[in-house]
Amino acid sequence: xxxxxxxxxxxxxxxxxxxxxxxxxxxxxxxxxxxxxxxxxxxxxxxxxxxxxxxxxxxxxxxxxxxxxxxxxxxxxxxxxxxxxxxxxxxxxxxxxxxxxxxxxxxxxx
Amino acid sequence: xxxxxxxxxxxxxxxxxxxxxxxxxxxxxxxxxxxxxxxxxxxxxxxxxxxxxxxxxxxxxxxxxxxxxxxxxxxxxxxxxxxxxxxxxxxxxxxxxxxxxxxxxxxxxxx
Numbered sequence: 001x002x003x004x005x006x007x008x009x010x011x012x013x014x015x016x017x018x019x020x021x022x023x024x025x026x027x028x029x030x031x032x033x034x035x036x037x038x039x040x041x042x043x044x045x046x047x048x049x050x051x052x053x054x055x056x057x058x059x060x061x062x063x064x065x066x067x068x069x070x071x072x073x074x075x076x077x078x079x080x081x082x083x084x085x086x087x088x089x090x091x092x093x094x095x096x097x098x099x100x101x102x103x104x105x106x107x108x109x110x
Numbered sequence: 111x112x113x114x115x116x117x118x119x120x121x122x123x124x125x126x127x128x129x130x131x132x133x134x135x136x137x138x139x140x141x142x143x144x145x146x147x148x149x150x151x152x153x154x155x156x157x158x159x160x161x162x163x164x165x166x167x168x169x170x171x172x173x174x175x176x177x178x179x180x181x182x183x184x185x186x187x188x189x190x191x192x193x194x195x196x197x198x199x200x201x202x203x204x205x206x207x208x209x210x211x212x213x214x215x216x217x218x219x220x221x
Contacts, residue, residue, distance in 0.1 A: 004152075033208050041196055041216075043153070045208035056208060090152050098143045098200075099209055101152030 003027050006091045006102035013081055014110055021076045021105045023091030031055075032074040033099060034066060037088040046089075049074050081109045116199050116212030123189055124220050131215040132183040133199030142175050142182040143209065145198040153198055157184070189219050 006023040013019050025032060034046040048056035052068040063079045074091060086109045092099035116133045123129055133142070141160055145153035157168050159175035159182060166173055172185045186193055196216050200209040 035208075041147075041214050043198065043200075043209075043211040045210075048208045058208075092152075098141075098155045098158050100155070103150070103152050 002102075004091055004093055004100050004102040006089075006105055008105060009103065010106050010108075012108045012110065015081055015083060017081050018077070018079045019081060019107070020078070021089055021091075021107075023074050023076070023102060025072055025091075025093040025100070027093055027095070027100060029093035029095045029100075030071055031094050032068065032071070033092045033094070034074065034076050035090040035092060035101075037090060037104070039087070043090070047074075047076075078107075081107075083109050085109050114199055114201065114210055114212035116215055118215055119213070120216040120218070122218045122220060125189060125191060127189055129186040129189055129193070129217060130183060131197060132181060133212050134181040135201070136180070137203075138179040139201035140179065140204070141201050142173070143200045144171075144173050144182070144184045145200060145211075146195045147198065147214075148195045153200075156197075186217075189217075191219050191221050193217060194219050 004025045031050045033048050035043050037043045045058050046060045047066045049068045051071050065077045068074045088104045088106050090104045091102040114133050114135050143158050144156045147153045157166050157173040162179050163177050164175040170187045196214040198214045199212040
């Protein structure tokens with residue numbers, strides 16, 4: 001039973017489209033995150049949610065809008081996709097200390 | 111923003127060799143974490159360190175939390191092909207905050 005699952009695993013779309021990535025965790029954690037990993041494998045936090053509330057937004061463009069319907073889910077919606085949005089997006093959750101990561105969504109904008 | 115300086119960037123080693131990589135920061139961390147990422151997967155936690163000076167092992171992996179709380183190292187003994195991957199150091203800036211990651215050490219093991 002996967003602890004942090006995100007879908008889809010791969011997403012190829014054209015510039016200007018709107019897309020969503022879903023994430024669910026069954027660990028009972030209060031805090032969930034979205035990270036972005038660029039082509040050089042650098043991992044950087046985008047958003048942090050605690051109990052469905054936005055805690056951190058790390059200067060991410062407004063085109064990215066996270067939504068947390070309950071504390072087990074944190075979805076990421078992206079409007080007007082741009083070429084530079086191509087990356088691997090990781091969802092993660094934590095209670096204390098380390099994060100548990102999903103297996104990532106590779107987004108390719110063409 | 112806060113950065114973790116991780117070195118080396120990449121390593122090519124022979125199977126059976128020992129590996130050492132380290133991570134430094136200009137700021138104090140209260141927790142140091144070491145992750146491994148394999149292709150197509152998310153980072154997986156290998157070792158978590160919570161106290162300055164702490165030395166923790168996980169099989170062939172050993173990690174230490176530096177006394178100054180500004181550095182940590184990870185050693186892998188007797189490397190095997192399945193050790194291939196990218197190893198990241200990471201730490202929360204405070205409490206239960208998101209992690210700051212080093213830029214990773216890409217390990218290749220030649221059989």
